[in-house]
Amino acid sequence: MYNRLQKLNLNKSNMKKTLSLVLAFVLVGMSVFSKNQADKCFKPKEIKKAMIKAAMWQFANPKHELWDWTNGAFYAGVSAAYQTTGDTKLLDAMNKMGEANHWKPGPRLQHADDIAICQTYIDMFRIKKDRSMIQPFIENMDKFLVTPFPVKGIEKITWWWCDALFMAPPALVKLSMTTGDKKYMEKSDELFHETYNLLYDKEEHLFARDLGYVIKGDASDRHEANGKKIFWSRGNGWVMGGLALLLNELPKDYKERSFYEQVYKEMAEKVASLQQEDGLWRASLLDPASYPGGEASGSGFYTFALAWGINNGLLSKDKYLQVVQKAWKGMNSLIQSDGHVGWCQPIGADPKKNFSADSWEVYGTGAFLLAGSEVIKLKK
Known part of the structure; x- marks a missing residue:
């Protein structure tokens, strides 16, 4: 027993x-x-697959006028995706967009938003060598250079909001580098410095959204719930994305290059320090606790800009590679089964909380495509 x-x-x-x-x-x-x-998600085949799927979904779900700034950001991503994948459907889409716009900027001569789409026109010209693709932009800018800016309200400088630094400088620098006429990039330098001097916080190394956040007696008392200053994630994402696009064009010996590199590096260090555990950034950079959930557009532009910095030797791989890898994993968590980039904050002038997996915008897709175009080049 x-x-x-x-x-x-x-x-x-x-x-x-x-x-x-x-x-x-x-x-x-x-x-x-x-x-x-x-x-x-880091395998080149998977990155290309994700980019194409996101782009195709966006083409099937158009939004806004094709010359609009939102599509300026989207087609900047489409152009980068084409250069990455070589997929002719992307090239055809860019050509179709340009023809629909008659290769013209938006209607507002002085407004930076209305020339963002021209970045893609220049990319197309570089491929097709068809002068008609950039001639309307040249004529528009020649008129812009001799037309005084009408000061009104808080609009005391031409580019009085930080988003403008994505919309205009890359297009103007590309135009100069394409035509050989430096007057466009020199004007861009002048106006960029104006914006920098008025909106850049030299303690935080971030840009205020616009003059309404810095003019004393107007909105200088704006703070988040934790008492910190308000720095909008996508607004600073626009700036960093624009700096990467601009620096990608500028000659190494250009007189203003060191200034742009310094601003870029300062922002990169600050932005990397604000990344959250899921690899993403919150709508308000200095008060992440008040804004649950990663935001796609700002996070996408940061992923793109930081990856570009590593790939082009401006940022230390030892310091920033882990940040970008974590960010790309986070970005992939925002892609929905049908291909749309979810968790994108809607159009606005400040941080917002009203977005979800169903929230999408064309610039969110553009930011994802830009990010993928640089992440695919990373070497571990």
């Missing part, structure tokens, strides 16, 4: 050990599977 009980206890003990081993193997397997799934 004793022997039978002893054998039974031994069997139970062995069974427990076996179950423990099986459970351990399962957990290890799940961990390996999870890691493989996370690493999958």
Whole structure:
């Protein structure tokens, strides 16, 4: 009887050990599977697949006038995606957009937003060598250079909001580098410095959204719930994305290049320090607790700009590669099953909380495409 009980206890003990081993193997397997799934998003084939899927969904769900600034950001991403993938559907879409716009900027001569789309016109000209693709932009800018800016309200400078630094400078620098006429990039330098002097916070190394946030007696008392200054994530994402696009064009020996590199590096260090555990950035940079959930457009522009900095030797790989890898994983978590980039804050002039997985905007897709176009070039 004793022997039978002893054998039974031994069997139970062995069974427990076996179950423990099986459970351990399962957990290890799940961990390996999870890691493989996370690493999958860095494979060039998967990056291209994600970019094409997002772009195709966006083409099928158009929004805004094609010359609008929102589409300026989107088609900047489409152009980068084409250069990355070589997919002719992207090239055809850019050509179709340009023809629909008659290769013209938006209607407002002085407004930076209305020339953002011209970045893509120049990209197309560089491929097709068709002068008609950039001639309307040249004529528009020649008129712009001799037309005084009408000061009114808080609009005391031409580019009085930080988003303008994505919309206009890359287009003007590209125009100069394409035509050989430096007058466009020199005007861009002048206006960029004006914006920098009025909106850049040299303590925080971030840009205020516009003059309404810095003019004393107007909105200088604006602060977040935690008492910190308001620095909009996408607004600063526009600036960093614009700096990367601008620096990508500027000659190494250009007189103003060191200024742009300094601003870029200062912002990069600050932005990297504000990344959250999920790899993303919150709508308000200095009060993440008040804005739950990562925001796609700002995060996408940061991912693009930081990856570009690594790829072009401006940022240390040892310091920033982990930041970008974490960010790209986070960006992939925002892509929905149908291909749209969710969790994108809607159009506005400040941080907002009203966005979800169903919230999308064309500039969010553009930011994702720009990010993918640089992440794919990273070397571990």
